[in-house]
Amino acid sequence: MATDTRRTFVLASRASTLAKIQTEIAQRALEAAHPDVAFGTSFMNTQGDKNQSQALYLLGGKALWTKELEVALLDGTVDMLVHSLKDVPTTLPPGCALAAILEREDPVDSLVVKKGLLVGGREVRSLVDLPDGAVVGTSSVRRVAQLRRQYPGLIFQDVRGNLNTRMAKLDDPSGPYSAIILAKAGMVRLGFGDRLTADLPAPTLFHAVGQGALGIEIRADDAEAARLCATLTHWETHWTCSAERACLRVLEGGCSVPVGVHSTFVVESAAQRRATLTLVGTITSLDGGVHVQEELKALVTSLAEAEDVGARLAHTLIANGGRAILDDITKDRARRAASADAVDEESSKSSVPIPPV
Numbered sequence: 421m422a423t424d425t426r427r428t429f430v431l432a433s434r435a436s437t438l439a440k441i442q443t444e445i446a447q448r449a450l451e452a453a454h455p456d457v458a459f460g461t462s463f464m465n466t467q468g469d470k471n472q473s474q475a476l477y478l479l480g481g482k483a484l485w486t487k488e489l490e491v492a493l494l495d496g497t498v499d500m501l502v503h504s505l506k507d508v509p510t511t512l513p514p515g516c517a518l519a520a521i522l523e524r525e526d527p528v529d530s531l532v533v534k535k536g537l538l539v540g541g542r543e544v545r546s547l548v549d550l551p552d553g554a555v556v557g558t559s560s561v562r563r564v565a566q567l568r569r570q571y572p573g574l575i576f577q578d579v580r581g582n583l584n585t586r587m588a589k590l591d592d593p594s595g596p597y598s599a600i601i602l603a604k605a606g607m608v609r610l611g612f613g614d615r616l617t618a619d620l621p622a623p624t625l626f627h628a629v630g631q632g633a634l635g636i637e638i639r640a641d642d643a644e645a646a647r648l649c650a651t652l653t654h655w656e657t658h659w660t661c662s663a664e665r666a667c668l669r670v671l672e673g674g675c676s677v678p679v680g681v682h683s684t685f686v687v688e689s690a691a692q693r694r695a696t697l698t699l700v701g702t703i704t705s706l707d708g709g710v711h712v713q714e715e716l717k718a719l720v721t722s723l724a725e726a727e728d729v730g731a732r733l734a735h736t737l738i739a740n741g742g743r744a745i746l747d748d749i750t751k752d753r754a755r756r757a758a759s760a761d762a763v764d765e766e767s768s769k770s771s772v773p774i775p776p777v
């Protein structure tokens with residue numbers, strides 16, 4: 421089928437600096453692969469960008485960053501949504517489909533220490549260098565749950581806003597944060613790689629499902645967009661991230677549940693698409709008290725087999741203590757959402773602490 425060269429494909433994303441950079445990455449890759457086709461861009465603010473006061477945990481994490489974009493996609497205003505894959509719900513709305521998953525950056529979480537911070541006259545190089553009572557910013561329950569367990573002396577506090585805003589809050593001399601924790605991929609894409617103090621790989625932090633990868637979402641019936649996007653897919657990333665997403669789909673969570681993963685994908689044969697996939701999954705209670713961790717390793721020869729590894733891992737996690745943790749979280753969220761509704765608009769603008777301790 422020949423490409424309709426008269427059509428301009430509009431790529432869209434949130435309007436944050438990171439989202440724009442990511443959209444440009446996708447646009448450049450599409451332009452390189454399809455020099456005869458025209459690609460444009462469009463940027464918009466989503467609910468997740470607008471609601472900066474309420475804890476992410478209470479907002480529920482469902483389609484916060486994607487919904488408005490999907491409306492524009494489905495009504496034909498735009499054609500391709502460029503997302504951080506970790507922000508894409510595991511089940512897409514009817515009529516939407518993931519058409520590409522680009523090669524993953526390092527999915528690790530990293531520590532960023534406040535500019536010029538000294539403890540006992542020394543530079544802070546890792547979390548162990550921080551004194552008891554130091555405030556560490558992160559708005560992810562996954563990070564907080566896992567770190568509370570290992571660093572009970574530290575105080576974890578919500579920090580919202582796009583990456584630039586968070587960095588400004590960190591470096592504010594009168595601000596509370598000694599350090600913040602962010603996804604390395606976003607920092608590198610933004611050109612803030614030199615601010616990363618230390619990586620926090622598993623088993624310190626199991627990263628979020630899909631972290632570090634970009635996904636392109638299209639209308640499910642747009643065969644032409646699908647064909648253009650398919651050339652951008654990095655199959656190793658696609659299979660790995662699809663396994664992670666299959667796990668999270670079974671756990672019925674979004675970015676608001678403390679689920680972490682660590683994946684390794686060893687290609688046995690690129691020509692035959694055969695690989696050994698090792699997936700570690702974790703579910704941690706919000707106070708860090710209970711941590712369930714399971715590992716599954718399998719030879720996979722198709723996307724479906726990779727997804728099956730993820731789904732099976734989820735069932736093992738559920739059976740071995742994960743169900744109780746997830747049920748507690750559901751109950752806790754309902755209780756907190758009810759009490760948050762009761763406070764007035766003004767007081768809900770103060771920073772909302774993350775979960776119960």
Ligand SMILES: NCc1[nH]cc(CCC(=O)O)c1CC(=O)O
Nearest residue numbers: 504506602603605606631632633
């Ligand atoms: N929800 C925020 C978000 N979504 C994607 C990234 C980073 C880039 C990536 O994971 O690809 C971030 C920021 C962060 O977690 O520090």
